[in-house]
Amino acid sequence: MVAEIKDAGLTVFPMRLAREKFSLIGVFRAILDIRNAALEMKAEVLHCVSLRCILLGWLAAMYGMKSLRVVNHVIGMGSIFSEKPKSFRMRLQKSLVSLCLMEAFKRSSAHTVFQNHDDLSYWSGRARLNRSQVSCIPGSVEWQEVKQLDGDSRGILYVGRMLRDKGIDELVQAWRLLRDQNHSCELKLCGAVDSGNPNSYTVGEMNELSSEAGIHWLGRRNDVLEQMRNAAIVVLPTYREGFPKVLLEAGMARKAVVTTDVPGCRDIVKHQTSGLLVRPRNVDELYKAIKQLYFDRALRNRLAGNLNDIVLKGFTDRTINPLWGKLYNRIL
Secondary structure (H helix, E strand, O other): OHHHHHHOOOOOOOOOOOOOOOOHHHHHHHHHHHHHHHHHHOOOEEEEEOHHHHHHHHHHHOOOOOOOEEEEEEOOOOHHHHOOOOOHHHHHHHHHHHHHHHHHHHOOOEEEEEOOHHHHHHHHHHOOOOHHHEEEOOOOEOOOOOOOOOOOOOOEEEEOOOEHHHOHHHHHHHHHHHHOOOOOOOEEEEOOOOOOOOOEOOHHHHHHHHOOOOEEEEEOOOOHHHHHHOOOEEEEOOOOOOOOHHHHHHHHOOOEEEEEOOOOOOOOOOEOOOEEEEOOOOHHHHHHHHHHHHHOHHHHHHHHHHHHHHHHHHOEHHHHHHHHHHHHHHHO
């Protein structure tokens, strides 16, 4: 990733922070790295992507850079907000993160960009933000035409990190129910484990899961569109999202999708129009939706075609990137 950024002509400043382990020393070093990079560049804007970087950027800007404009780019609420805390420690951590985020969002020199309207509405009310302090700019894809297979596509495809709050457990259970009726139906899981996320599966767990007949763990791939081209449907049974790129890619690949009725997903997919929506954590609903799409080719084609139109008209880089230009012109 770093090499690709450098190849694009951009300068990379290292930040000394390990995702796998939290430490106050690591946080302090990261804050210094952000501050030093901004001062060296004489930056006018600090653009912070993800909750962790938003909090680090907020702390860095408090020390000697109070006039620096900050863009808080919320690309998802993370695992801490995707599930109800199960322990006092997790409840305390969530409360602390929420309080700090509100302070970061309320900063007079900050502008916060959300990817979906659910998050924008929630945090605007929670932090009492006015309209001039927030925007909603969805994610996008660089459009390309994806040639369809001449014959029937087969199998179910999941694309994303191997996290429990992506609904992988429920997907496997739903697939097993379908497999009992159609032994040729295969499930492909495309994505890497994430050792820095507490909800991640381990490599050992994924290898054990993929030892089951019909399940294939592909790991991280650079040919996602090709994997979609060879699949019958794409399924994302996540608990919560920012604005899932996989659904945009599925639309570009003209594939029908089953996903959950949660923030981010419902901004892209409209039930029975451009895909099927089910409740999160509901294996029975997920199984029935997958079964309906898998065995109804006409329905798949209709939903996939509608999703393709939605992505082409509203969520390509050509459409979304100018919104960022307008935002920067306004805040500078």
